[in-house]
Amino acid sequence: MHSRIQMLALSDYRSYAAAELHTQGRSVFLFGPNGAGKTNLLEAISLLSPGRGLRGAPLAEVGRRLPGEAVGRAWAVSAQVEDARIGARVIMGIGCRVGGQALIQGPTVMGDGCDVRERGRVEHSVVWSNAKIGAGAVVRDSIIGSDVWIGDEAVVEGAVLANGARVKRGVRLGPGARLEPDEVAG
Numbered sequence: 001m002h003s004r005i006q007m008l009a010l011s012d013y014r015s016y017a018a019a020e021l022h023t024q025g026r027s028v029f030l031f032g033p034n035g036a037g038k039t040n041l042l043e044a045i046s047l048l049s050p051g052r053g054l055r056g057a058p059l060a061e062v063g064r065r066l067p068g069e070a071v072g073r074a075w076a077v078s079a080q081v082e083d084a085r086i087g088a089r090v091i092m093g094i095g096c097r098v099g100g101q102a103l104i105q106g107p108t109v110m111g112d113g114c115d116v117r118e119r120g121r122v123e124h125s126v127v128w129s130n131a132k133i134g135a136g137a138v139v140r141d142s143i144i145g146s147d148v149w150i151g152d153e154a155v156v157e158g159a160v161l162a163n164g165a166r167v168k169r170g171v172r173l174g175p176g177a178r179l180e181p182d183e184v185a186g
Contacts, residue, residue, distance in 0.1 A: 005045065006080040012064040012073040014040035044077045047094045093129065111146065134169070
């Protein structure tokens with residue numbers, strides 16, 4: 001399974017105030033003098049996959065700094081990716097994982113660090129950071145808070161799950177269902 005970056009956008013990232021690279025899925029060759037920002041582009045791309053990035057730098061260190069600034073600025077890296085498992089109009093944050101045979105269909109927004117296990121499906125939903133979608137689980141037309149855990153084979157449809165909510169294995173939540181912070185269903 002191949003993924004192709006269609007577009008990469010950077011904002012206040014390392015040496016870049018702002019940049020967009022439109023590749024249309026074609027190969028790109030980077031060349032230039034030392035300090036031009038080639039490795040910064042590669043590091044930005046590496047942040048889109050799980051792990052700590054190409055250099056392993058703490059995220060607080062990658063914001064662009066002007067001379068005299070002690071702390072890096074707030075920064076952003078985003079990409080449009082073509083992947084058979086990820087449909088059109090899907091925005092995914094840094095470090096998201098999509099397991100084998102999982103499917104993400106848009107419009108969907110997924111925050112940083114989300115994990116969709118094998119055969120999991122996320123369709124037409126907003127999923128905040130660090131949510132875990134179990135193997136074979138389905139999330140459709142829902143809003144999922146940060147640090148939510150949805151167990152294997154669970155179905156969440158038309159629901160709103162607050163931060164830290166848990167849905168046990170095989171549980172079905174239908175339209176209008178709501179879970180409060182740290183509430184457990186099942």
